[in-house]
Amino acid sequence: MFIVNVEAAMWKNGKWLIIERSKKEEHAGGLLSLVGGKVEIEGNSADILERTLKREIFEEVGVRVQDRLGFVHSTSFVTDAGENVVNIVFLCEHESGEAFPKSPNEVEQVLWLSAEEIFSHAQSPKYLIESIKRAESLIGIRSLK
Numbered sequence: 001m002f003i004v005n006v007e008a009a010m011w012k013n014g015k016w017l018i019i020e021r022s023k024k025e026e027h028a029g030g031l032l033s034l035v036g037g038k039v040e041i042e043g044n045s046a047d048i049l050e051r052t053l054k055r056e057i058f059e060e061v062g063v064r065v066q067d068r069l070g071f072v073h074s075t076s077f078v079t080d081a082g083e084n085v086v087n088i089v090f091l092c093e094h095e096s097g098e099a100f101p102k103s104p105n106e107v108e109q110v111l112w113l114s115a116e117e118i119f120s121h122a123q124s125p126k127y128l129i130e131s132i133k134r135a136e137s138l139i140g141i142r143s144l145k
Contacts, residue, residue, distance in 0.1 A: 002076070003085045006053040007036030008092040009072050009135035010065065015112035016132060017099055019061065020123065022108050027079040030108070032123045034089065034131060035060050037106075053090055060107050063097040072135045075127065089131045091138055 010017040016034075023029045037056035039048060050069050057063055070091035077085050101107040115132050118124050 001084070003079075003083055004039040004049075005036060005085050005087045006039060006049050006056065007034035007087060007089045007131070008053055008057050008065065009034055009089055009131060010057075010063075010092040010094055011135070011139060012094045012112070015114055016118060016135075017061070017063070017094075018111045018113050018118060018128075019101075019106075020108040020111065022104065022106050024105055027081065030123065031125050032111070032118065032121055032128055033125075034128065035107075036089075049088060050090075053092070057092070058097075058102075060101075060103045061097075061099040061110055062102040063099045064095045065092040066095045068093065070138060072131060072138060077127070087127075089135070091135050 008017070018032050019035055021029055021031055021033050035057050036053060039052045042048060053069065054065060057065055072089040072091050074086060074088045077087065079085060099110045101110055115136055118132050119129055
């Protein structure tokens with residue numbers, strides 16, 4: 001069985017919304033990441049991925065996004081604890097709110113970074129860099145790397 005995880009590639013004024021994951025997190029603690037989280041079991045429901053993403057963004061950083069979400073890509077990985085995860089990244093547009101570490105157990109700090117800053121940051125994992133490159137290609141930005 002897989003855990004299903006969703007993440008937001010949110011772009012505003014030439015920068016991407018990035019979090020530094022709390023060092024308390026079991027998986028990838030202290031690394032840079034897109035905002036997101038696990039899909040909860042709801043039984044029969046519609047738009048579960050989209051609703052989960054919107055909920056996670058608001059819970060973690062206090063921001064609301066517009067209803068229109070664009071698919072960026074999906075991947076799978078195994079957590080440090082050995083759990084299999086399917087990860088889906090969506091392109092999101094900021095609607096309201098000022099991002100801050102609303103959930104300090106999950107988010108150490110909130111950053112708005114350019115792609116170049118993400119690519120060169122020591123705490124940027126390869127999968128984050130790949131997600132940003134793919135998201136940029138969808139909105140017509142050309143990455144330097």
